[in-house]
Amino acid sequence: MSEKQIAKIGIITASDRASKGIYEDISGRAIEETMNDYLVSPWEAVYRCIEDNQETIEETLKELVDKEKCCLVVTTGGTGPAKRDVTPEATEAVCDRMMPGFGELMRAESLKFVPTAILSRQTAGLRGSSLIVNLPGKPKSIRECLDAVFPAIPYCIDLMEGPYLECNEEVIKAFRPKKK
Numbered sequence: 130m131s132e133k134q135i136a137k138i139g140i141i142t143a144s145d146r147a148s149k150g151i152y153e154d155i156s157g158r159a160i161e162e163t164m165n166d167y168l169v170s171p172w173e174a175v176y177r178c179i180e181d182n183q184e185t186i187e188e189t190l191k192e193l194v195d196k197e198k199c200c201l202v203v204t205t206g207g208t209g210p211a212k213r214d215v216t217p218e219a220t221e222a223v224c225d226r227m228m229p230g231f232g233e234l235m236r237a238e239s240l241k242f243v244p245t246a247i248l249s250r251q252t253a254g255l256r257g258s259s260l261i262v263n264l265p266g267k268p269k270s271i272r273e274c275l276d277a278v279f280p281a282i283p284y285c286i287d288l289m290e291g292p293y294l295e296c297n298e299e300v301i302k303a304f305r306p307k308k309k
């Protein structure tokens with residue numbers, strides 16, 4: 130794909146309260162702000178704020194990957210042990226292949242910030258040519274987790290023949306074993 134292609138990045142907030150407008154969706158906005166900080170190549174957000182319902186999350190993930198053609202979909206919320214936390218199950222249900230290293234690394238890094246990091250069941254996987262990554266719901270967890278895993282994401286998208294994501298090296302360094 131051409132280097133000038135605009136990368137579509139999906140942002141899904143799974144939160145009963147944010148989706149009802151009980152509180153403002155700070156975490157979804159934090160994902161958008163983080164992508165703006167990281168990326169110097171053109172990108173656009175496809176944003177959805179939905180309830181913690183597995184079917185709704187699955188349908189939204191499929192819509193953003195299959196119809197919107199997002200190369201990357203980042204979710205926030207619904208990864209914990211509460212009964213309505215089902216984002217990892219929805220992610221697994223729609224993915225062809227899982228990428229367990231993402232959850233492992235994010236939990237290990239998050240442990241430097243909170244002892245409850247292990248309560249997140251966050252995972253990641255591939256559907257078609259798209260990478261789906263789960264983040265916890267807390268606004269501050271967004272940057273803590275993305276700073277850990279984002280260096281590997283542009284190369285992951287290269288391998289799936291997606292758009293070339295170029296990072297602001299002063300903010301985050303993408304690692305590509307072979308220069309494109």
Ligand SMILES: Nc1ncnc2c1ncn2[C@@H]1O[C@H](COP(=O)(O)OP(=O)(O)OP(=O)(O)O)[C@@H](O)[C@H]1O
Nearest residue numbers: 142144145146147153154155156157206207266267
């Ligand atoms: N999208 C969000 N925007 C702003 N704050 C959030 C968001 N998600 C979670 N939080 C904050 O983090 C706290 C703990 O997250 P929790 O997992 O309980 O949220 P949640 O899953 O959105 O809740 P629920 O779905 O029950 O409404 C919340 O009480 C809230 O203060």
Ligand SMILES: Nc1nc2c(c(=O)[nH]1)N[C@H]1C(S)=C(S)[C@@H](COP(=O)(O)O)O[C@H]1N2
Nearest residue numbers: 206207208209239245246249265266270273
């Ligand atoms: N980096 C980071 N990871 C974190 C947290 C955090 O504040 N920062 N909160 C933890 C807590 S308290 C919970 S309950 C789980 C699940 O959160 P979720 O249900 O909102 O997705 O994420 C954990 N992971």
